[in-house]
Amino acid sequence: MDPRALGPLLLLAGLLLLSGLCGGAPSLYTIDAVGLSVLPGPTVPTGTPVTLTCSVSVSHDSARRLMHVFRFTRFDALVHAVNSTAGEARLRLLPARAADSGDYECQVEVMEKVRHSGGQRLTVTGLQTPVLSLSAGVVYEGGQLVASCSAPQEKGALVFQFFQRPAGAAAASLLKHAISTGTRSEARLVLPEVGDRDLFCNYSIPMAPEAGGSNSSNTLHVLVKALFISPVMVVLPASSVFEGDVVEVVCRVVEPPGSVDVYLTKGRKVLKQSAKVLHYRFTAGEGDGGEYVCKAEYGAAQKETYQTIRVKELFSRPVLSLDPLEVFEEETMRLSCVIDSYSPERLVIEDVRFSVYKNQQLLVQGASYEAFALPSQNGNYTCRAEADGQEHPLAKDSAALVVQAKVPVSVPVLSVVGGRLVVGRPFALRCHSDSGSLPITYTLHGPRRPAQTREVRWAGDEAVFNTSGVPRGADLLLFLCHAQNNELSAPLPSAGHELLHATEVIEPVSRPVLTLVPNGASVSEGQDLTLNCSVQRGTLPVTFTWFSSGRTDPLAFQTLQGNAGTYTIAAVARGHSGGYYCEGSNPALEVKRSFTVVVGIQMAGWKKGLMAVGCVLLLLGRRPRRPPQERPAEEAGQGALREAGQHPERAP
Known part of the structure; x- marks a missing residue:
């Protein structure tokens, strides 16, 4: 082997050996079981010492002892934790109280593994008898005293209840609930009834409802004395x-x-x-x-x-009134101040003084005020009544009266809505006054029709009257409008000629008449045919349009400042035969049509002569070439007549 490759292998072997010597975690382990026991038993009376033991069994591949984390929970909430290499841990309740009751469980964690025991129910029966103390033994009715109820040996949050019982009575009544996070509670108690009272308390534990309520505390006597403070x-x-x-x-x-x-x-x-x-x-x-x-x-x-x-009441509040109730500008207005009632046993009516105020400024000393209703007189008016001769003078003011003089209606103006009138058609008339206080009543009078009335009550509203058409524009002179906003004044009429002068009157055209020159029955080929279209009545300009029967497109049209128009067809031919008519219209946008005139085009004279010569030649060319001796002369003459189209008896 290459010596250079031995170095890394030797280093790795040394690290593994060093790891083993330093006590590293075993590579193999398992938690076999976790158990929880409760001694002396699952149900004990209050004050009994209770021990909860959690044990664990772990299998592993090392002789080294493992570290265990023990956790005790009650209702899944942690209550105690222990770190130990031992195989068990304990939770001691010295002594156990009702607040310790609940479902317990043990959880053991070894390195990265966790296992739980089964659950165990612990029930601690019985509660401590509480002790009651009072701040005073004698109180006045409605007075307060401080009551203290305590159970020092208990644990957790307690709910205290305070009771009272009349001396010698069997039934008690609840005075107050008090929730405390500790084992003692103070409450301020109010005892409203006079007499002797016995007070006591008890408590319960919300987290241990199976423990029930405690016994009643000691009983303390309280005297509630009557309180004589009625004013x-x-x-x-x-x-x-x-x-x-x-x-x-x-x-x-x-x-x-x-x-x-x-x-x-x-x-x-x-x-x-x-x-x-x-x-x-x-x-x-x-x-x-x-x-x-x-x-x-x-x-x-x-x-x-x-x-x-x-x-x-010495005298009633004065009332300020206005006469008339609705005053118009330049009319006389009167303000009067009166009292409706007074006490004659204490007051002489002559001792009451009146004064009138405008906008809180003294206007006049007295019970009345008179003036012309002008814009300067508009404002808020009040009056005051003062009684003299009393130990303490008394004054009363009336309610404010707002005076706002109305403006008389101005002369109304009558106009055609849109400014244009088409004779014979329905139209609308507007009646309007430039000034005048609302409401204003407008009445329209017209020829051969009933009067119409409109009331304008709001700004922006208008009196508009729909009416039927008139046969002539001059009939507008017969319409009249009245305006009125004061019942005491006569209605104002509109001006007579303004309506006609301010209106564009349009008269529709009458039915047009179509005439031909020359007469339609004597028109020959090659002649010019003139079609004249005219109307008797109608506002200018008039538009004339010519049509030929059987065609939708017009032949021609003209717009003229006159009541007649012409259209000429030059050098008519046999194809121009047929019916012709014309239409007339004007700004009234009403089209009128004439009667249809039929035109027959005659053959030209030279064509007639040419045709006659042709017929004679044709007849001559068709005669038989027999010798004269083959038929009698009389027969020959009759045959010639028949060939010429004549009967023998009709020959000249």
Whole structure:
């Protein structure tokens, strides 16, 4: 072998030997079994020492002892862990309590392998009897005391319950639940009823419901004394007063046991607070009547006294009115301020003074105000009534009255919608006023038709009237529109001639008449044929169109500023025979057609002569060439006549 190859082999052998000498992990091992035992047994009374032993058996190919990791779990939660080369580990519960109950399991980890034992159920029966202590043995009704319930030997989170039982009674009632993370809980208890009470507590463990509830604790006696703090409430000068009277409310607690707070409230609003005695003064007003509550507080205890104060109205709130209710510009408006009722036993009506305000500025002293309704008079008006001769003068303001003078409607303008009218067709008319407060009522009057009414209530709305057609454009002069927004004023009519002058009136064409020159019955080949198309009526320009029967395409058309048009066919031929008609239209976009005229084209004169000569020659050429002696002269003459197309009896 090459000496150079021995070096790496010797190095590898040395590393393997060194690894064995240093105690490396065995190459082969297996966990045979893991077991868990509970001693002295799976069910024990509380306070019993309990040992849980986890054992493991491992097979491997080395004499070296392996390291084991033991883990104890309860309800799959880790409670204890041990690292050991021994084959077992222990979890000791010294002593075991109900909180230790549960499903236990052991897990053993050897190097990279893990194995679990079977589960074991541990049940610890019984709970410790708790101990109750109180901060005081005597309290006032509604007062608080601090109760402490403890079970120092237990484990885990506990739920405590506090109970009370009237002295001598068998049934108890629950006062409070308290959840604690430890073995002791304090609770503030309120005892609202007067008399002797017995208090006790117990507890349970949520994580060990099978343990049930504990026994009741020791019983402690508590005396609940009556608390005499009900306040006395006095209203001066009386509980029934007039507006403007000064009222004083006194709330007092007689011989309180200690520091007492007194409150005066009305409708959930605290008016005043004081210690032991409370004085509250106010001038009776419109909203001061109602129920007042005097409340005394001593610790958590409360006592209340109620009193209703009635405030009689000295005079009613003034009312400001406007006459007329809807005032238009430049009309006279009147503002009046009155009171509907008053108390004659306390007030002389002549002692009430009135004043009128505009935008919170004094306008006039007195109960009325008169002015012309102009834009400058628009605003918010109020009036005030003040009563003199009282110990405390009383003033009341009316609700605000908004004055906004309406604008009279202007002369309406009547127009044709679209600005164009076609005679005989339905159309729409718009009636509009440039100014005027809404709503505005428009009424349209027309010839031989009932009146129509439209009310415009909103900005942007329009009074548009649909009506049937008129036979003449001049009939627009017979339409009239009225506008009105004030019932006390006469309706305003529209101007008469504006509608006709502002409208484009279009009269459709009448039925056109087609005439021929020369007459259709005497037209010969080679002549020029002129087709004249005319209308009696119609707005210019007029478009004339000529057609030949049997053809869809027109022969010609003309648009003229006149009521007649012509179309000429030069040098007519026999093919021009047939029917002809024309159509007329104008901006009314209504096409009218004439009656059809039939044209027959006659043969030209020279053609007729030429044909006659040809016929004679033809006849002559067809006569027989017999000798004269072969037939009588009379027969020969009759035969000639027959050849010429004539009967013998008709010959001249």
